[in-house]
Amino acid sequence: MSAISITVSHQRFHRSLLQGLALTYISFIVLLPLGVIFLEASKCSWQELWQVITAPPAIAAYKLSFYAAVLAALINSIFGVILAWILVRYEFPGKRLADGLVDLPFAMPAVVAGIALLSVYGSGGVIGQYLDPGTFIGDSLKVLGIKQVNLTSSVVGVVFAKVFVTLPFVVRTVQPVLMEIEPEIEEAAHILGASARQTFWLVIFPQILPAIFTGFTLAFARAIGEYGVVMIISGNIPYETMITSVYIYRRLEQYDYSGATAVAIVLLVISLVILICTNLLQLWSRRYES
Structure with a gap:
């Protein structure tokens, strides 16, 4: 003993x-x-902190950050499900390479990603050059009243950057759930007369919905805090393309540590709320599966 x-x-x-x-x-x-x-x-009074948090440039940065983050998460929720479906259900040459490329935004440095997007969509870039004034598309848009299309120093560029960095989240949350769905369930639905569309929406979609919500929440949280890629591609124009994280950095450049900290606390509170929502979604997912 x-x-x-x-x-x-x-x-x-x-x-x-x-x-x-x-x-x-x-x-x-x-x-x-x-x-x-x-x-x-x-170190600052509540009144001073409130003035910093609610300053017009900060409010504009909040709005753009939330708008671009929600839009990027929605885009990746749609195409993430499609990518996960293709990677799980189909066999094709280069499948392993495609599956590995999904995780590339995790490994690629932000500076490299920003330069790559700028080289593609920027003025004079691989795609952006065809939208410049003097080109066929540029002149056609000019007739419609659109003088110049800039895919980088604009809200479109901010959304592009956030879509790039949040690509893997929905794919990697939905993919294992699709792999666990037994083929017999779909075969039973087909035997009972359900079409392929009905089988997806009535049988498969309810099972992957919790994973989609979790992936959306993670993508939204990652997009809110993104800095490096957006810093390079957006142009950082106040009231137009400056997001909250860049606004914080600008306050630090001005040696306004208290002001930068106040705005950072706003992002911190948002991150905590997102974390709580993610945990609740995971709890709901486990209850749904049980």
């Missing part, structure tokens, strides 16, 4: 040690920096 009690005490000691190390690591990596943010913001 003594040997067993010694073994149990050792196990408890090691478990407590690991838990302490984990909590210490999380504290230094996450909790301490977040605490410093609030400490920096506390």
Whole structure:
């Protein structure tokens, strides 16, 4: 009995040690920096913080960030399901390569991604050059009253950047759910007279809907905090193409640390809300599956 009690005490000691190390690591990596943010913001009065948070350039940056993030998440929710469906249900040459390219935005540095998008969609780029004034498409748009189309230093460029960085989320959340759906379920639906469209919307779609919601939430959260790619491609024009993260950086360049911290807290609160929503969606998904 003594040997067993010694073994149990050792196990408890090691478990407590690991838990302490984990909590210490999380504290230094996450909790301490977040605490410093609030400490920096506390140097200003509530009135000063409110003026910074509700300043017209900040409000414009909030609106653009939310609009572009929601639009990018919606676009990737639609095409992410299509990509996941193709990668799971079909065999074709280069499938492994296509599956690997989905994760490329995770690995590609933001500077490289920004330069690549700028080279394609910017003025004089691979695609952007055909929209410049003097070209057939450019002159046709000019007749319609559109003097110049700029796919980079515009809201379109901001959305492009956010779509690029959030591409993998919906694909990687929907893909494993599709792989777990047994073919017998679809065969039973076909035997009962359901068409391919009815089978998808009535049988498959309800099963992947929680994963779509989770992927949308993750893509939205990632798009809200994006900085590097948007910094290069958007032009960072105040009231037009400047997002919140770039606005924070501009405040830091002006040595306005308290102002930058105040706006950063707004993004922090939004991130916490998104995190809570993601956890609730995952809980709902597990309940739905059970």
